[in-house]
Amino acid sequence: MWQDELDSDVKMSDIRIREAAATGAEIVVTACPLCLIMLEDARKTTGLEESLQVLDLNELVVLGLGLQGTQKSE
Secondary structure, eight states: OOGGGOSSSOOHHHHHHHHHHHTTOSEEEESOHHHHHHHHHHHHHTTOTTTOEEEEHHHHHHHHTTOTTOOOOO
């Protein structure tokens, strides 16, 4: 979104995803839908698909509660 502010060809999302990977993190969590899209794209373009996950905060809560794969029956 603020790409015009940079003087180089490097995207801010690429910088952020590389910074996250450099910490040794396995998961990056965001509550911002725009950031989720940008970080997912950056993860793919930087080749970090195998080593880093990008999740919405709600997805992390579901994983933490062990609710993945369960559905509420009617």
